[in-house]
Amino acid sequence: MRHPKLPPRLELPGRGRWLWTCRAGFEGHLYEELAWQKAQPKLLGPALVESDSPKSAPAFARQGFVVDASGPLEALHAPRGPGHLQAWVPDTDEGNRLSGGAQTLLNSWREARGADELPTAKAAWDRGTALFQLAVLSPQLGAVGRVMARDALSLAPGGRHRMLRDRDAPSRAALKLEEALETFGHSPGPEEACVDLGAAPGGWTQRLISKGARVVAVDPAALMPELLGHRLVKHVRSSAFGYQPPERTDWLFCDMAWRPLEVAALLGKWARNRWTRFLVANIKLPMNDKNTIIFRVRALLEAGGWQQVRVRQLYHDRDEVTVTARLER
Ligand SMILES: C[S@@+](CC[C@H](N)C(=O)[O-])C[C@H]1O[C@@H](n2cnc3c(N)ncnc32)[C@H](O)[C@@H]1O
Helix, strand or coil, rough: CCCCCCCCCCCCCCCEEEEECHHHHHHHHHHHHHHHHHCCCCEEEEHHHHHEECCCCCHHHEEEEEEEEEHHHCCCCCCCEEEEEEECCCHHHHHHHHHHHHHHHHHHHHCCCCCCCCCHHHHHHHCCCCEEEEEECCCCCEEEEEEEECCCCCCCCCHHEEEEEHHHHHCHHHHHEEEEEEEHHHCCCCCCCCEEECHHHHCCHHHHHHHEEEEEEECCCCCHHHHHCCEEEEECCCCHHHHHCCCCCCCEEEEECCHHHHHHHHHHHHHHHHCEEEEEEEECEEECCHHHHHHHHHHHHHHHEEEEEECCCCCCCCCCCEEECCCCC
């Protein structure tokens, strides 16, 4: 499918439609997956797409909400009712210049909401209430709406889930893993057995052992020196395609820089052999036709037996998506 062009000027989302935000430059991919779901998408501007309600959560959206109203900011009102109010701007240079104004408006609306306002998105999730949304789309225009916190793609405003960079983390890779685990809502615990395919230089392995997990790091490339000889780390210096675990493991991690369909077939094999229980994988998508590849990756994983397969382009993902899944025993 040829992706349509962005409109020359920002367009506003319609009442009752979903407003989605994504990584800038990925609007066409988000449009396409919504079109495949027959959700009547429309590009509104950089990092912004609207649609009808889709059947399943789109992989390329960072956040989405049902629009109650859109128009000049001074004509919009703070939503009523219990929940937590967030504000976000499109993640573009122009959008980021709106952050200060958005924060000022957010503060005054939160004050106006009084006791209805819950202190955090997590509190809204715990209470099963709404995550109210204020999207500031230009210096004059915006949209307000809501999504139930438990249905939201992210609890972070605009899905911008910034993880703090650990002084010891060797790479952006470690941030991707932390965001993936937080989104999954589950992490390896002490002594749990993990296999990390494509582990070098070791950012993911390092995060996993910091949780007390044991890690077999499979990669022909070298690991950073501090991981060598660590009691929780075993480095298998070979290709992941020839590796077979000697016993069942708890977690399979995969950040291999390799062709997505071959990686998905390998992950499917792990499920078929019931070599593990949980999966967190980063799938590289350097090609233009990303949705077709995602569709086939998902099919390969499900054919292997993986359940609850979720595919998302998270905040720290670039030309890639994060896949999580589990195997029921
Ligand atoms: C993006 S890096 C992984 C970064 C790692 N997650 C970290 O946190 O440091 C991709 C890795 O995939 C590895 N890789 C590529 N093909 C592989 C294969 N067939 N088997 C194992 N590792 C492979 C590369 O050697 C490279 O170290």
